[in-house]
Structure formats: C-alpha cells, structure tokens
Amino acid sequence: MNTVNAVNAMTDVAGAEPLLSAREVSVSFPVGSRVGARMRREEHLLRAVDGVDLEMRRGEALALVGESGSGKSTLAQALAGLQPTDRGEIRFDGRVLPASRSRADRRRIQMVFQDPYSSLNPRMTVGGMLRELLRVHHVVPANRVATFSAELLALVGLSEADLSAYPRQFSGGQRQRVAIARALALRPDVLVADEPVSALDVSVQATILNLLSNLRDELGLTLLLISHNLAVVRHLCDRVAVMYLGRIVEVAPTEQIFSTPRHPYTRGLLAAIPRMTEGAVDDSGPAIAGDPPSPLRIPAGCRFRTRCPIAQPRCETEDPVLAAGHDHAKHFAACHFAFSSGAGAPRPDRSENEQNA
Amino acid sequence: MGTATGPASASILEVRDLYVRIASRRGIVRAVDGVSFDVPRGGALGLVGESGSGKSMTLRAILGVLPAEAQVTSGEIRLDGVDLRQLRGSDINRLRGPKMAMIFQEPMSALNPVMRVGWQIAEGPQVHLGLSRGRASERALDLMRRVGIPDPERRFRAYPHEFSGGMRQRVMIAMALSCDPEIILCDEPTTALDVTIQDQILRLLTQLCRESGVSLVFVTHDLPVVAQVCHDVAVMYGGQIVERGEVRDVLLDPRHPYTLGLVRSAPDFEYVRESLVPIPGSPPSLVSPPSGCRFHPRCAFAEDDCRTSETPLRPLPGGRSTACLHYERTLEAVEADRACP
Numbered sequence: 001m002n003t004v005n006a007v008n009a010m011t012d013v014a015g016a017e018p019l020l021s022a023r024e025v026s027v028s029f030p031v032g033s034r035v036g037a038r039m040r041r042e043e044h045l046l047r048a049v050d051g052v053d054l055e056m057r058r059g060e061a062l063a064l065v066g067e068s069g070s071g072k073s074t075l076a077q078a079l080a081g082l083q084p085t086d087r088g089e090i091r092f093d094g095r096v097l098p099a100s101r102s103r104a105d106r107r108r109i110q111m112v113f114q115d116p117y118s119s120l121n122p123r124m125t126v127g128g129m130l131r132e133l134l135r136v137h138h139v140v141p142a143n144r145v146a147t148f149s150a151e152l153l154a155l156v157g158l159s160e161a162d163l164s165a166y167p168r169q170f171s172g173g174q175r176q177r178v179a180i181a182r183a184l185a186l187r188p189d190v191l192v193a194d195e196p197v198s199a200l201d202v203s204v205q206a207t208i209l210n211l212l213s214n215l216r217d218e219l220g221l222t223l224l225l226i227s228h229n230l231a232v233v234r235h236l237c238d239r240v241a242v243m244y245l246g247r248i249v250e251v252a253p254t255e256q257i258f259s260t261p262r263h264p265y266t267r268g269l270l271a272a273i274p275r276m277t278e279g280a281v282d283d284s285g286p287a288i289a290g291d292p293p294s295p296l297r298i299p300a301g302c303r304f305r306t307r308c309p310i311a312q313p314r315c316e317t318e319d320p321v322l323a324a325g326h327d328h329a330k331h332f333a334a335c336h337f338a339f340s341s342g343a344g345a346p347r348p349d350r351s352e353n354e355q356n357a
Numbered sequence: 358m359g360t361a362t363g364p365a366s367a368s369i370l371e372v373r374d375l376y377v378r379i380a381s382r383r384g385i386v387r388a389v390d391g392v393s394f395d396v397p398r399g400g401a402l403g404l405v406g407e408s409g410s411g412k413s414m415t416l417r418a419i420l421g422v423l424p425a426e427a428q429v430t431s432g433e434i435r436l437d438g439v440d441l442r443q444l445r446g447s448d449i450n451r452l453r454g455p456k457m458a459m460i461f462q463e464p465m466s467a468l469n470p471v472m473r474v475g476w477q478i479a480e481g482p483q484v485h486l487g488l489s490r491g492r493a494s495e496r497a498l499d500l501m502r503r504v505g506i507p508d509p510e511r512r513f514r515a516y517p518h519e520f521s522g523g524m525r526q527r528v529m530i531a532m533a534l535s536c537d538p539e540i541i542l543c544d545e546p547t548t549a550l551d552v553t554i555q556d557q558i559l560r561l562l563t564q565l566c567r568e569s570g571v572s573l574v575f576v577t578h579d580l581p582v583v584a585q586v587c588h589d590v591a592v593m594y595g596g597q598i599v600e601r602g603e604v605r606d607v608l609l610d611p612r613h614p615y616t617l618g619l620v621r622s623a624p625d626f627e628y629v630r631e632s633l634v635p636i637p638g639s640p641p642s643l644v645s646p647p648s649g650c651r652f653h654p655r656c657a658f659a660e661d662d663c664r665t666s667e668t669p670l671r672p673l674p675g676g677r678s679t680a681c682l683h684y685e686r687t688l689e690a691v692e693a694d695r696a697c698p
Contacts, residue, residue, distance in 0.1 A: 067551040171639055201407040201640075202578060206622035206633035213632065228552060231624040235633065272556035273626050274581035276608055286557040291521045 017094055018055040019222055020079065020109070020190055025052050025088035027074050031296065042296040048074040050246035050298070051088070053322065056190070061216060061223040063233040063254070065269070066243035067292055072226050073194055075243070079224065080111045080192050093189070107137055110183035114195035116175030120167040126153070126178050127163030133185045152181045155218075156211060173204035180211065190222045191215075197232065209236060230273055234258060242266045245295055245303045248322055250338075252331040262325070262333035265304050302335070310337060366438060368395040369539050369572045370419070375432035377414050377423065384644040388414040388427065390596035393670075396540065401566070401573040403583035403604065405619075406593035409640050412576045415593075416542050419574070420459050421449045437539060454485040458533035462545040464525035468517040474528050475501070475513030481535040500531040504561060523554035530562060540572040547582065559585050580608055580623055592616050595641045595651035598670060602677025612679040614656045614687050621694075650682065658686040 027049040031037065037044040049071045056062050064072040077083035079090060081101045090097045097105055113119040121129060130149040134140055140148045150160040156177040167175055176196060183191055193212065197205040213236055216223050227233050233240055233254070240257040242250040242265065250263040261267045268288035290307050293299055299306050305315040314336060322332045325339030333339070377389035389411040396402045404412040417423045419434055421441065434441045436456055441449060453459075461467040469477055478500055479493035488496065494513070501509035504527040517525055526546060533541050546562070547555040563586055566573055575586050583590050583604060590607050592600040592615065600613040611617045618636035638655040641647050647654050653663040663682055670678045681687060 067553060173639075202580075202619060203407060203622045203636035204639075206624075206635035209624065210632050210635065229624075230552075231626040234626065235624040269553060272553045274556070274559070274579070274585045276581045276584050276620075276625055286553070286560050288553040289557070291523055291554070 018091075019058040019093060020224075021053075021055040021091045022075070022079060023053055023089050023091070025054075025075070025078060025090060026050055026086050027071075027078050027083055028086055037296070042294070046295050047246050047298065048295065049078060049085075052243075052246075052248055054079075054241060054248060054251075056222055056224065058189070058222055059216075059220050060239060061225060061237040063237040063240045064224065064226045064243060065228065065230060065233055065240060067228070067269075069245075069292060069295060070243040071246040071295075072243045076111070076192050076194055076224060076226050079190075080109045081106055082111065103137065107186040108188050109190045109192060110186055110188035112176070112179050112183050112191065112193040112196050115199050116167075116172055116179050117199070119179055120175060120182075122167055125164050125166055126158075126181075129178075129182055130163070130185050133182065137186055139186060149185075152185055155184065155215070156181045157207075171204070172200050173207055176200065176208050177211065180208075180215070184215070184219070188221070190224065192224045192226075194226045195228070196225070198227070198229065205232075212236060230258075230270065242269065245292060245298055247303065247334065248332075249304065249335070250331075250333045251322070252328075252333075256328075256331050260331075262328075262331060262338040263304075263335045264308050264310055266333075268307075268309075304335075312336070367397055368435075369398045369400075369437055370396040370574070371433070371435040372415070372419065373433040373435075375415065375418060375434065376430045377411070377418050377427055378430050379414075379424075379427040381426065381644070386643045387596055387646060388643060389418065390643075390646075391669075392432075392593075392596075392598055394591055394598065394601065396572050396574055398539075399570045399572055400589065401563075401575060401587040403587035403590040404574065404576045404593060405578060405580060405583055405590060407578055407619075407640060409595075409643065410593040411596040411643075412593050413544055416459075416544055416574060416576050420453065420457065420542055421446075422459075451485070454481045454536040454538065456538055457540050457542060458536070458538040460526070460529045460533050460541060460543045460546045462548050464522070464529045465517060467529060468525060470517055472516075473514050474517060474520065475509075478528065478531050478535055481532060485536045496535065497531070500535055501528075503534075503565065504528075504531045505557075506531075521554075522550055523557060526550065526554075526558050527561070530558075530565065534565060534569070534571070537569070538571060540574065541566070543573060543575045545577050546575075548577070548579070555582070562586065580619060581626070584608055592619070595646055596643055597651065597680065599652065599680040600678070601670060602673075602675070606675065606677055610691055612673060612677065612684040612687055613652075613681045614658050614690075615652045617687050617690060618655075650680070658683055658690075 026047065028045040028047045030044060031046045034044045052075055064076060066072050074083060078085050084099060127149055130152060131145055134145050134148060149163055153160060153162055158174065158177055170178065197208050200208065209232060215221055225237055237254050240252065240254050241248050242263065244265050250266045257266060261270055271287035288307055293306055301317050302315040302320050305311040320334045320336050322334040324332050328339065373393050375389055375392045379386040379388050392415055394402065404415060406412045414427065418429050429442060436452065475494060475497045478497035482488045482493040482496050483490065498509050498513060501512060506512050506524060506527050520528065547558050550558060577583055587604055590604045591598045592607065594615045600607055600611065600616050607616060608620060611620060621634040622636055624633060636655055641651050649665050650663045650668040653659040660683060666682065668680045668682055670680050672678045
C-alpha cells in the first residue's frame, strides 16, 4: 500500500473529514556551511521532520512519542504554525493552511509549552496577559474581558484574585495552569501540549493531567500531546503516533500500541520503560542498543535498521512506508515485517543485541 | 565515639541524625532534618522524594560537597566505620575515589570540557592509586570497554562535547569505578536521558555494581526507576525520611500516606486508573515547617495528634518502618484500592 492510499485509508476509518491533517510535511534546518558538511560527509540540511502524514479527528487525543531528536516537537510546532515547512501541506477544517496564517487561523490551534517558567512573561500579570490576547483577537467584547478572564481562570482551577498576580508568585503547577488558560483564551479547536508535565513534580503532574483530561471532555478540545512518558500517554490519549528520526513509524489506537506493538522500535521503547513491579533489572541486554543516529546521517533504507534486532538485508535498501495491515485498518506501521505472519511476535533477541551494535 | 577507625561493620555507610541547614534570605532552611539510614555492603538504597525533600542535600553532605551556604549542623556520617565529620578536608579528599564516588545528573557539567575524556578517567587512578601515566591510561581504556563505549582507542582522545548524553553518562560511570570505590552515590543519573538510554544505563550500572560488589545510594524522583535498581528505599518528605523498607513492600504496599500519594499520583504504565489522584496542597516551607508531622496539612488521614506530636520513624513488622502515627489508615486505603482498582 503506498502512502497516499494509506492516508485515504485513515480518512475512511475516521468516517469524516479530519479536523487537522498533515500530508508529506517536511521541516529542515540548515546546519553550518555546505562545504563543511560535505567534508564531514554529512548533509547540509538537518531533516527534523521528513515527510510525515498525520490526521486528527475532532475531539480525539493523539499522542506523539519518541526519543529526543525524533522531530516530535518540530512537527507539533509546524502544525501549530510556529515553524515554516519546506514541503507538504497542512489542512485544517477542510482547507489547506497557507504558509503565513491569518490571525483567525492561528487562533484555532494553540500551544502549551514544557517549561512554565520561561513561557510566561515575567513582567506581566496574569490578567494583563489575558487582556492583551482577548483584545488583539477580539475574542469577547471589551466590556466582557474582565468576566471572561475570571471564567478562564476558574476553568483551570485558579481564582479571580490570581488575575493581578505575576508568574513568579505561582508554583510550577499553577504556572502551567496559567499557560493553559492563556491557550484556551482564544477558544481554540486544537490544543497542542508539548511535554506539559515533564518539568513538574510527580504529585503536581497528576493535577495537570487530570485538568487536561477534564478540559477535553468539557470543551470538546482536540488534543495533541507530546510526551516521552508513555505512562502519561496511556492515561490521556486515544491514539499514539511513534516518531523516529523525523518519521512516524507506527500509529494505532492506544490499547493496540501497548498490547500488540508492530514496529520493533515501539516494542523496544515499551520494553525500556521501568516498571514499578518488576524488581531489580535482570541480566538481559538493553531493550534497544546504541544511540539514535545523527539526523544529519539518516541511514539509507529503513532508518531504524542500525538499532533493529530483526533487521534483514532488504531493510538496507528499501525504505518501508507507513501502511496498515490487512486485518488492522486502524493500525499503521512502517516496517517490512510489521504485519507478516506471526510478526506481532518476533521479539528482540537480546543475546544478539549487545550494547555496541 | 568519634574515633577515627571503627570495627568493620555490616554496613558500608551509616548516617545518624543528620541535620543540614542552609542560610537564605528568607531565613534558615532546614533542608535535612534528622535523617538516619544504613547501606549494607553490596546493597543499593534508593532515596526518593520530590524536589525540596532533602534527598540531594543528604547525598552532598555525605560526599562533603555541600554548597557554601549549607552546613551539616549535627549528626554522624560513618563510611566503613570512619566518621567523615571528624576528618579534615584533605583527608576526605583522599577518600573520594577509592572509597566513595559520585555520578551526577548532568554529565556535561560534571566533566571538564577542555580535557580529553580518556585522561579524565585516568586522572583518578594516577592521583589516588599512584599509577603511572601509561598504566592509568590502560586502565581508562579497559574501563571504557567495560562501560560499553564503542571504539575506546579513538574515543579516548575525544572531548566530552563529542559524546552523546548516554555516552557521557557511561564516561561518568567509568570515572566513578576507576579507583574501585566501596560505594557510589548517584544523583538522578538518568533523569536527563531518553527512556531507551536510561534503560541501557540502569542495566549497566546494576550489572557493574553487582560484579564488583560496590554499594549504591541512588537518589531519584522516579519510583519505577528505584524499583529497577534498588533493594531498599527510603521515602523523603520535607527533609525527613517518612518511610523505609524493601522496595517491593514500600511501593506496592505503602505504610505512609505520602508514599501512597506518590504512588497514586504517578500514572502507572501497567494499569490505567479512571483518574489520577494528586496530593492536595504543596510541599512545606522548610524555613518554618509545619508542627508535628510535616505532611499533616496535605494528609487526608490527619488527626489532632498529627499536628502536635513529633513523628520519628517507628519499626513495623517485616523489617520496615514508618513515621506515620496512623499508618493503619494507609493500610486500609491500600486494601480498598486493591478491592476496586
């Protein structure tokens, strides 16, 4: 199945036009000089996102997971319009979004960032931030700004009195609530949350995750959650997309990703999560050996083959496309062996999987 | 008391009634407040808690690398029977490396950026074991091989910035092992790493420690990581240890409401709850901590006596201990959780 068919198949599954979709989206960054790159036999362009197809239905919560450098944040920023794309198109609500988006378009996809200490202006009160946003975007009439601001804070569990406070007067969890209120002020359809809890303590993380979950139910938000923590993802999301070196290598409903992962990278990622119950680590080798390759030297063929426990000669030449299995219409994986008979099964053979692969 | 050498005991590290105070603009911060624990030879103890619980300060006090504003005000720290607080700086220096070593969270700031990695590993053996330059570099190469750095001959001459985060942490482990220490103190060594790299490093660390019989103190905020690496765990809150025992018992069957709160609020990978249960409120101020049990303002089970009585660690059956006056209520909650997950 080729990529375009795969995209169509995804649409069929949804049964309706997706709210937000990316088609063959690529984002790259120039690195150093062309001459220097050639001398190092590296590419001049760092392909952070390398031809990604992705669709989100209205109201769903989709997770983007992967190691650092996999391109998940860059993809999210491209979808939110904060990062120009070099190729591909992003469609929203049935229209292709132009490279430079109108104010009205920008309003509809909002972002919450990882670090609530640096993403809020330290010299503005919470009320000041919200007032500015509401005025610029004409969200509510001028005489409603004060009440609407208070409603927003109530929505995220803060009080009206907090409107006159500065970010430094809040704890990390409260700041993240302010950041969420700021994103919601524009009444977006899609909320993109980039590692919203990873800078917070465990006991505080739970409050923010519960808040996101409640907001989704109350406001019918479409949520794109970026996280390296698969436990968080399992708790909050309906579907999971796994990224590796700028590509999506597997997409499936959350329970399928966790119960029957099809891509060897996903299997390794899941095996690497420390379990509360397991006790001391055993003598088997690591779940995935080695470091991810530099995005300046993406391996030819399948990009995961250098760390893959089941790589075959075919993987060096043929780049696998993201395709669904015959009986698995909602489960897409970019591996030659993802859906071949018994392929849910071949587990990484750990004896062959020593550290210096 | 206070003798320089004691009889060899079963514990490699004994900490007794440790108090650390930090001078700040807002007043004296009681960062570590009466902490006691033992680490058996060849054992691994996890210290878990949220930021500000005093876990890192405890570790730094043991190693004698507290920040300038902080000071150990009382207590004993016995390493292999020797009270470190009685020693002068130069004597403690002699112990760092051959007796105790440390692995930090951010290897990039713990390594010297302008010194070749191999020579950084070889430095310890040259200074502490008196090895020649040649012998020390052979030892460094051997260590680089043992911690799984590919192509060690070439990587010996590389600088830290040429390494990935995981490889730098392998370098840190090689440095920690370079003088055959008795105990390694780890401060969140995998927090900055991806989960796949964390898995590699945790496996490497536990395997090497088991092979060479090194003891570990492992500070982290991540409960599942403790479960992977340590046999025993001490849960810290507000500068004190509130629960102590075997990892399996403490994490799966807690006896302190704070531990229960931590376990309930962490999204667990194995099973998904309807909703997470956060701990209400925020951590206590350590300038003027709450009276009685420090957790009582956030505790659902708190009674009047929790506000007034001191709550030292008390032993429970099964070799564990809790600082909670009403731990039966936590026990009931755990059983209720189990009845309807």
